Amino acid sequence: MKILVINAGSSSMKYQLIDMTDESVLAKGNCERIGVDGHFKHTTGDGRVYETDVTMNNHTEAFVQIKNALISDEYGVIKSLDEVSAIGHRIVQGGALFSESTLVTEEVISGIESLIPLAPLHNSAHVQGIRACIEVFGEAVPQVVVFDTAFHSTMPPKAFIYPVPYEYYEKYSVRRYGFHGTSHRYVSARCAELMGKDIKDLKIITCHLGNGSSITAIKGGKVIDTSMGLTPLDGIMMGTRTGSLDPSVVTFIAEKEKLSPTEMDTLLNKKSGFLGVSGVSSDDRDVTAAAESGNERAKLAIDILEYDILKYIGSYTAVLGGVDAIVFTAGIGENQQSHRSNVCHSLEYMGVKISDKLNDEMIRGKEGKISTDESSVDVFVIPTNEELVIARDTMALVTKK
Numbered sequence: 001m002k003i004l005v006i007n008a009g010s011s012s013m014k015y016q017l018i019d020m021t022d023e024s025v026l027a028k029g030n031c032e033r034i035g036v037d038g039h040f041k042h043t044t045g046d047g048r049v050y051e052t053d054v055t056m057n058n059h060t061e062a063f064v065q066i067k068n069a070l071i072s073d074e075y076g077v078i079k080s081l082d083e084v085s086a087i088g089h090r091i092v093q094g095g096a097l098f099s100e101s102t103l104v105t106e107e108v109i110s111g112i113e114s115l116i117p118l119a120p121l122h123n124s125a126h127v128q129g130i131r132a133c134i135e136v137f138g139e140a141v142p143q144v145v146v147f148d149t150a151f152h153s154t155m156p157p158k159a160f161i162y163p164v165p166y167e168y169y170e171k172y173s174v175r176r177y178g179f180h181g182t183s184h185r186y187v188s189a190r191c192a193e194l195m196g197k198d199i200k201d202l203k204i205i206t207c208h209l210g211n212g213s214s215i216t217a218i219k220g221g222k223v224i225d226t227s228m229g230l231t232p233l234d235g236i237m238m239g240t241r242t243g244s245l246d247p248s249v250v251t252f253i254a255e256k257e258k259l260s261p262t263e264m265d266t267l268l269n270k271k272s273g274f275l276g277v278s279g280v281s282s283d284d285r286d287v288t289a290a291a292e293s294g295n296e297r298a299k300l301a302i303d304i305l306e307y308d309i310l311k312y313i314g315s316y317t318a319v320l321g322g323v324d325a326i327v328f329t330a331g332i333g334e335n336q337q338s339h340r341s342n343v344c345h346s347l348e349y350m351g352v353k354i355s356d357k358l359n360d361e362m363i364r365g366k367e368g369k370i371s372t373d374e375s376s377v378d379v380f381v382i383p384t385n386e387e388l389v390i391a392r393d394t395m396a397l398v399t400k401k
Contacts, residue, residue: 048075093148208330215235355370358370
């Protein structure tokens with residue numbers, strides 16, 4: 001069975017075609033700047049690359065580019081679209097409506113549309129992606145939606161209810177939802193495999209650290225708490241997002257600078273974080289390089305990030321009643337060994353001991369344990385694979401039909 005995984009953004013559409021017989025990636029790529037000037041890149045599993053600037057006015061036209069690349073003579077990996085058995089979609093916000101992956105129906109699409117106010121850019125784009133697939137493939141090919149929020153749906157009310165008047169939860173569904181759920185789900189399950197233990201017996205803290213970052217407390221395979229909230233703005237400092245802060249900071253700056261709610265939202269989501277503190281870049285690699293060359297604000301940005309990670313690990317250890325394993329994943333978590341080292345050495349008080357040699361080696365897609373045998377907590381670097389989770393869920397639902 002071959003499954004096409006789609007991750008549609010407001011102006012982009014990423015994809016992977018996965019052969020489920022061995023879970024290998026046959027091809028992957030990205031349609032960028034949809035509705036603007038357009039750029040398309042397609043890479044096959046055996047290394048062939050097709051890249052071009054092309055106008056794509058909407059997601060349907062983008063999907064035509066994907067279709068043509070998959071079956072092309074020079075860069076194709078299948079002879080016909082008939083070889084695609086099903087399509088799986090990543091959906092950012094499932095709200096309280098969707099606590100698990102589900103087959104696409106008109107009712108499900110309407111449900112995703114009803115949640116657009118909670119994720120305006122993402123859910124609207126996801127619906128466009130689903131409809132584009134229906135238009136190109138027809139209704140005969142089954143589609144499945146996998147929600148970023150679903151893995152976090154096991155949080156207890158004491159973790160997801162905000163202490164604002166309860167009516168806003170009832171009227172507008174204002175609560176903590178959490179994101180990156182598919183990533184946290186994958187790496188926590190993989191961590192249990194690497195430990196040779198049943199996840200039901202483990203307490204795990206997973207750190208998804210990238211341009212967007214979140215940390216999750218998992219007990220017995222179920223999420224107890226997670227750092228992102230109503231939106232992905234909450235939690236630790238990120239590339240351009242503030243992370244958690246005193247809400248009065250928002251009203252204070254808005255009043256002083258005469259900013260509208262929309263302008264304030266832009267400041268918090270796109271001008272803050274690494275970029276806002278360092279003044280250098282939103283990219284951790286650029287900020288780290290600047291810090292190493294003596295830039296004090298860049299050093300401060302890194303200090304804040306590592307301090308945030310440390311605080312969440314500490315608080316989640318308390319919430320879990322101890323911790324068996326800590327996992328680092330995503331772009332920064334997988335590749336920035338200095339952050340891992342600084343955080344883990346600060347956790348030595350709770351018995352965490354890592355091998356600096358293993359930590360330095362565990363980059364560029366490598367998976368493995370970086371803690372020593374003497375460590376009371378296992379520490380792992382596990383490259384995330386959200387697309388594979390989506391493909392697995394899609395196959396499970398399609399074959400169960």
